[in-house]
Amino acid sequence: xxxxxxxxxxxxxxxxxxxxxxxxxxxESELDDNGVARMSVxxxxxxxxxxxxxxxxxxxxxxxxxxxDTRFHCPFDAPAASAASSAPYVLREICDREDxxxxxxxxxxxxAALSDPNVAEKMLTARNERTEMLVL
Numbered sequence: 618x619x620x621x622x623x624x625x626x627x628x629x630x631x632x633x634x635x636x637x638x639x640x641x642x643x644x645e646s647e648l649d650d651n652g653v654a655r656m657s658v659x660x661x662x663x664x665x666x667x668x669x670x671x672x673x674x675x676x677x678x679x680x681x682x683x684x685x686d687t688r689f690h691c692p693f694d695a696p697a698a699s700a701a702s703s704a705p706y707v708l709r710e711i712c713d714r715e716d717x718x719x720x721x722x723x724x725x726x727x728x729a730a731l732s733d734p735n736v737a738e739k740m741l742t743a744r745n746e747r748t749e750m751l752v753l
Contacts, residue, residue: 652677655734666692674734676718682726683715684734684741707751714741 640659647653652675659670668690675683688710714737717723730737 648677652680665694666690672734674737676731679718679720681715681717681719681723682731682737682741683713684737685714686710686712686738688712705753707753708748709751710748711746712743713745714738714743716741 639661640657642655642657644656645654654676655672655674657672657674659672661668669688671687671689673683673685675681689707690710691705691707716726718726724740724742726737726740730740
Protein backbone atom coordinates (compact mmCIF):
# COMPACT_ATOMS: atom_id res chain seq x y z
CA UNK A 618 0.00 0.00 0.00
CA UNK A 619 1.06 3.53 -0.72
CA UNK A 620 1.32 5.78 2.33
CA UNK A 621 -0.86 8.71 1.26
CA UNK A 622 -0.08 10.72 4.38
CA UNK A 623 3.67 10.54 3.94
CA UNK A 624 3.43 11.49 0.26
CA UNK A 625 1.09 14.42 0.91
CA UNK A 626 2.85 15.83 3.97
CA UNK A 627 3.95 19.45 3.47
CA UNK A 628 6.72 18.85 6.03
CA UNK A 629 8.71 16.54 3.76
CA UNK A 630 11.14 18.68 1.78
CA UNK A 631 11.35 18.46 -2.00
CA UNK A 632 14.37 19.35 -4.13
CA UNK A 633 12.79 22.69 -5.05
CA UNK A 634 11.92 23.50 -1.41
CA UNK A 635 8.74 23.92 0.54
CA UNK A 636 7.41 20.39 0.10
CA UNK A 637 5.11 21.49 -2.73
CA UNK A 638 3.83 19.30 -5.51
CA UNK A 639 3.35 20.34 -9.10
CA UNK A 640 -0.10 19.88 -10.66
CA UNK A 641 -1.09 20.07 -14.32
CA UNK A 642 -4.59 19.85 -15.77
CA UNK A 643 -4.33 17.58 -18.81
CA UNK A 644 -7.95 17.84 -19.97
CA GLU A 645 -11.11 19.67 -18.97
CA SER A 646 -14.57 19.87 -20.49
CA GLU A 647 -17.85 21.29 -19.21
CA LEU A 648 -19.76 18.62 -21.18
CA ASP A 649 -21.92 21.22 -22.94
CA ASP A 650 -23.10 22.58 -19.56
CA ASN A 651 -24.15 19.13 -18.37
CA GLY A 652 -21.35 18.57 -15.86
CA VAL A 653 -17.59 18.40 -15.92
CA ALA A 654 -14.84 15.99 -17.00
CA ARG A 655 -11.30 16.72 -15.86
CA MET A 656 -8.02 14.83 -15.90
CA SER A 657 -5.04 16.11 -13.95
CA VAL A 658 -1.68 14.87 -12.76
CA UNK A 659 0.13 15.87 -9.60
CA UNK A 660 3.81 14.99 -9.20
CA UNK A 661 5.97 15.19 -6.12
CA UNK A 662 9.67 14.36 -5.88
CA UNK A 663 11.09 13.89 -2.39
CA UNK A 664 14.47 12.73 -1.11
CA UNK A 665 12.87 9.38 -0.29
CA UNK A 666 11.25 8.80 -3.70
CA UNK A 667 8.69 10.14 -6.16
CA UNK A 668 4.92 10.11 -6.14
CA UNK A 669 2.36 10.85 -8.85
CA UNK A 670 -1.42 11.07 -8.78
CA UNK A 671 -3.33 10.79 -12.06
CA UNK A 672 -6.95 11.79 -11.38
CA UNK A 673 -9.99 11.56 -13.64
CA UNK A 674 -13.07 13.37 -12.33
CA UNK A 675 -16.48 13.09 -14.01
CA UNK A 676 -19.74 14.69 -12.95
CA UNK A 677 -22.79 14.32 -15.16
CA UNK A 678 -25.47 16.53 -13.61
CA UNK A 679 -28.33 14.51 -12.18
CA UNK A 680 -26.78 11.22 -13.35
CA UNK A 681 -23.47 10.26 -11.70
CA UNK A 682 -20.29 11.33 -10.00
CA UNK A 683 -17.13 9.31 -10.75
CA UNK A 684 -13.55 9.60 -9.54
CA UNK A 685 -10.69 7.40 -10.75
CA ASP A 686 -7.38 7.84 -8.99
CA THR A 687 -4.19 6.13 -10.11
CA ARG A 688 -1.29 6.68 -7.74
CA PHE A 689 2.31 5.79 -8.44
CA HIS A 690 5.07 5.68 -5.83
CA CYS A 691 8.72 4.74 -6.29
CA PRO A 692 10.75 4.71 -3.09
CA PHE A 693 14.46 5.35 -3.66
CA ASP A 694 15.67 3.66 -0.47
CA ALA A 695 13.24 0.73 -0.31
CA PRO A 696 14.37 -2.88 -0.25
CA ALA A 697 14.19 -4.82 -3.50
CA ALA A 698 10.86 -6.14 -4.76
CA SER A 699 11.96 -9.71 -3.98
CA ALA A 700 14.89 -11.34 -2.29
CA ALA A 701 16.16 -12.69 -5.63
CA SER A 702 16.12 -9.32 -7.36
CA SER A 703 17.72 -5.99 -6.63
CA ALA A 704 15.59 -4.22 -9.24
CA PRO A 705 13.79 -1.05 -8.21
CA TYR A 706 10.01 -1.03 -8.33
CA VAL A 707 7.00 1.25 -8.61
CA LEU A 708 3.80 0.73 -6.67
CA ARG A 709 0.61 1.47 -8.63
CA GLU A 710 -2.64 1.89 -6.76
CA ILE A 711 -5.91 2.27 -8.66
CA CYS A 712 -9.18 3.25 -6.99
CA ASP A 713 -12.51 3.73 -8.77
CA ARG A 714 -15.20 5.61 -6.83
CA GLU A 715 -18.69 6.26 -8.15
CA ASP A 716 -22.19 7.09 -6.98
CA UNK A 717 -25.43 7.79 -8.79
CA UNK A 718 -26.90 11.28 -8.60
CA UNK A 719 -30.23 10.25 -10.14
CA UNK A 720 -33.25 11.40 -8.11
CA UNK A 721 -34.50 8.60 -5.86
CA UNK A 722 -31.53 6.33 -6.69
CA UNK A 723 -28.49 8.34 -5.78
CA UNK A 724 -26.82 9.42 -2.60
CA UNK A 725 -27.19 12.90 -1.22
CA UNK A 726 -23.82 14.60 -1.30
CA UNK A 727 -23.06 18.09 0.00
CA UNK A 728 -22.57 20.78 -2.67
CA ALA A 729 -18.81 20.88 -2.01
CA ALA A 730 -18.53 17.21 -3.06
CA LEU A 731 -20.11 18.03 -6.43
CA SER A 732 -17.41 20.53 -7.32
CA ASP A 733 -14.27 19.39 -5.48
CA PRO A 734 -12.78 15.93 -6.12
CA ASN A 735 -10.78 16.14 -2.87
CA VAL A 736 -14.04 16.36 -0.89
CA ALA A 737 -15.83 13.76 -3.01
CA GLU A 738 -12.97 11.28 -2.58
CA LYS A 739 -13.91 10.84 1.08
CA MET A 740 -17.64 10.43 0.38
CA LEU A 741 -17.97 8.35 -2.80
CA THR A 742 -18.36 4.57 -2.69
CA ALA A 743 -15.22 2.69 -3.69
CA ARG A 744 -16.17 0.27 -6.48
CA ASN A 745 -12.75 -1.18 -7.28
CA GLU A 746 -9.39 -0.93 -5.52
CA ARG A 747 -6.17 -2.69 -6.36
CA THR A 748 -2.43 -2.28 -5.80
CA GLU A 749 0.22 -3.61 -8.15
CA MET A 750 3.99 -3.74 -8.02
CA LEU A 751 5.78 -2.94 -11.25
CA VAL A 752 9.36 -4.21 -11.19
CA LEU A 753 11.64 -2.10 -13.36
